[in-house]
Every structure is written in C-alpha cells, then in structure tokens.
Amino acid sequence: MTSPLVVSEGLSKTFRSRKGLVHAATDVSFTCHAGEIFGLLGPNGAGKTTTLRMLSTILTPTSGRASVAGFDVATQPESVRENIGFLATETGLYDRFTARETIRFFGRINDLPDGQINTRTDEIFDALDMMSLADRRVGTFSTGEKQKLSLARSILHDPPVLILDEPTFGLDVMSARTVVRTIELFRQQGRTILLSTHIMRIAEKLCDRIGILFKGRLHAIGSVDELRAQFGGEDLEEAFFSAVGSGAPANEEFRRSNPPVRS
Template sequence: MIQVEGLQKRFKLSKEHSKNKTSQDARERDGYFHSVESVSFQCQQAEVLGLLGPNGAGKTTTLRMLSTALTPDSGAILVDGQDVVKNPLYGRRCIGFLSGTTGLYGRLTAKENVEYFARLHGLKGKALKTRCELLFETLDMTAFLDKRSDSLSTGMKQKTNIARAVVHQPQVVILDEPTTGLDIMTKQTVLTFIRQLKEQGTPVIFSTHHLDEVDMLCDKVCVIDKGISCFEGDLDAFRTLGRNNELNQAFMTIIREAQDV
C-alpha cells in the first residue's frame, strides 16, 4: 500500500521571469511556482490507480516526488507505513519508477541495460538470470535483447525501460504515461503487464491522458488540477460526480467545476 498525504512542491522562479511575468497561473507567486499545492491519495494492494489531470497540473512533479527524485517541501509518502520522504533509500528499494524522461545507456544492449539495473539492486547469479528471463518473456523482448539501445524503436525502448523499472520486484510500481507514442501491439503488451502486476497484488499508479486505459485497468482514479487533488475515488464515483457515463466527458466536468471553485 502507498499513501500520499498533503504533498507540496514549489520551484524558484528566475528573477527575469518574475520581472516580466505574463502568466495568469495563480501558482506563480512570491517568486515561486507552486507546482504541487496539496495532493493526497492512496493505492491499496492489488489496486491500479489512474492519475489524471490536464497538462501542467502537477502530475509528473507528484510522481517524481513519489520516486524520491524530488523531495517534497511538505507532506508524507508512506509505503507499508514507512515514510520514504524521511528514508529515501528505502523508497528506492521498494518503488519501481518509469519516467517519461528516463533514458537507457545507448551503448548497452537491451539485455545489458536490464541486467545492469538488476545488479544495482543486488540481484546476482541464478536469481538475476531467472528474474530477467521472466521479464524478457513477459514483455515480449526476446527478439531484440542483443540490440544496442540506441538502435531500438520507441516501443522496444519502452519495454526495456519497464523491465528496468521492475527488475527488483518493487512493492509499488509507478508509471508516468507508459503507453505514450506506442503502437497498438506494444501498448497491449504494456497494459497486459499492468494487469499482471495487479494480479500479483502489486499497487500500480500510472498517469495517462487515455481514458480508455483507465476504464480497462483502474480500480480508482485521482484527478489533479493546478497542483491540487480535486477527486479521488472509484470509477462509479467518478462518473457520478462528472454526471456522465463516458469517462472523457465526466473528466471534463470535474475539471471545469474544480476550476470554478
């Protein structure tokens, strides 16, 4: 289980930006951009939570705080009761994180990249071989394992990145827009893999702009707008609040009403 409580994160604005301010975003104030103002949600064992929101809402900043890549200004992130803000090393061991900007080592093959990260997490010998072979088969990677990463297609790179993120069998998996730019076949492989994580009891949080993925996979959703979580609940509650059975329309209603508050 992962529990997120009252996350906040701000970034210092440049003097030039502050002087020539043209943005109407209320999060720009006092010389800072308040990317995340108040975000809270939780994801239980064997749950998939979809993190939704417009571009610039604060989703990626939130996920980067969950991964310990960023330190919150305030708030708590609890994994099975342990605060990973206070103990980021524990967080890196128990959380698997796929970022939209995570790169691979181009000179290494797909296989070498995954095995390298496995060793960083302490896997070796038979355990490393068994774990990697399972991931390579599950993610349908066997045809390109020996290709250098800088020659892989977008879909091949994404499969390799996902294997790298979960090779240490994390307690929680966080995926930032994992299907963006993928072809239909690769997308289905990724979605099937998320279902398998759920079946294994692993909490999964993933951000997406594709509401069809949410309908297929998610037990619940959290909506973030302008750095604030304005909804958390299951899909029935989401449709009820949005007054529409079609998720895209329900989402638009929830966002409009959050912005009118």
C-alpha cells in the same frame, strides 16, 4: 482490509522560478490499496510528475507527508526505493547495449548479485514475452519495445509497488496496448501500481481508481463508474471536466490527446 501501499497526505511542492513561485502540487492526498492500479489523470502541467517524484523520493516535498509500502518518504527513503520500481518519462536507455546488457547494467548499479540478475532477467523476459529481444541492441528497438524494456527494468528487484509516469507516452495505439497488457500482468503478479496519464482512454481502460489532478490539486477520486455517477456525463471525459469546474481551461494538447470517443 489490507493497509494501503501508497499514502499521500497533503503533499505539496512549490518551485521557485524566475517568474516567482510555482505551486506544482498543492495538498495532494490519496491512497493506493494493495493490488490496485491507481491513476493520476490530468493535462500537461497538472503536477503529475512532481507528485510521483515526491513519492519516489526524487524530490523533497515542501510540505505534507507520504509513505510507500509502510515506509516514510522523508525519513526512510532507502527503504522506499527498495520497494518501488520507477518508470520516468525519459527512458535513459543506451542504444549500444542489448536488452540483456541493459538489465545487467541497471542490476549492477543497484548492487544486485550477477546470479540473481541473470535468473530474474530470464524470468522477466519470459513473462513479458520478450525473449526474442533479449540479445538485440536497444538501438534497433521500436519505441514500444524500448518502453517494454524500461518496464522490465522497473521490476528487476521484484518491488511490490510500481510508480509509472506516463507509461504510454509517445506510443502508437499498438504499442500502448502492449504496455497496458504488461501493466495488467504486473497487477496479476500482485503488485500495486500508481501511474500517471493525460490520456482518458488509458485511465479508463487500466485504472481501478482515478485521481483527477488539475493545476496541482486533486479534484476527485474514484472508479470510472463512481466518477460518472458523482459528476454526471456519459464518459470519463465529461466527468473530468465537470469535476475540475465548468469551463475548465484544458489546454490544446490535453484535448488533442483526448479526442471525444463515442462508442
């Protein structure tokens, strides 16, 4: 048994806002094993971004501890960052750059030598089937193509762990499919992937194991089959609502993103 690549132990984050304290994440504990895709599934406001940001060293936890690739997020943040590729929901791409220039720009910011950047860029564009995009300006890209470029960027330094916050956010079904395939390819390359999503279908399709996150707390962890067996219901959606308690006040947007599917 290989050691887990991501370990979260009682991670909590409390924000102070004008309205008082916001418990964005409370006692979140889970592990991602080597080579798996682990998904945090939950509606808007569940605490997904907060949790992923703590694991990516962007946010300091209020309490709890975590490690990524064996490095502690609090005491070894630089080593953690060297070992992760992070995809945020806001892309931060520049329309005037071509795809190749985008990768070079971020490579230089991260102190990678130009020679290495060029070799990696060709490898990655080839693997992700995006050579035809390489010298086009990002401003001409579709939303899906932009997301693919962001994913390409996340593996530039060849990290063993990827932390992807809502990788299919705002994508139509075709583009979401491309992104799903790209993430599967990353897993085939041996990477460990922690992602978040509020879309049941994506979690169901892509994740080896799922953590059900609701109002800052993890309610259950398991494969789709395990969650269904534990909580009953014919699909992940029913298991989800059963896991978070009867009459769970899932918000409208969550329901909109997760229309009942009968197959």
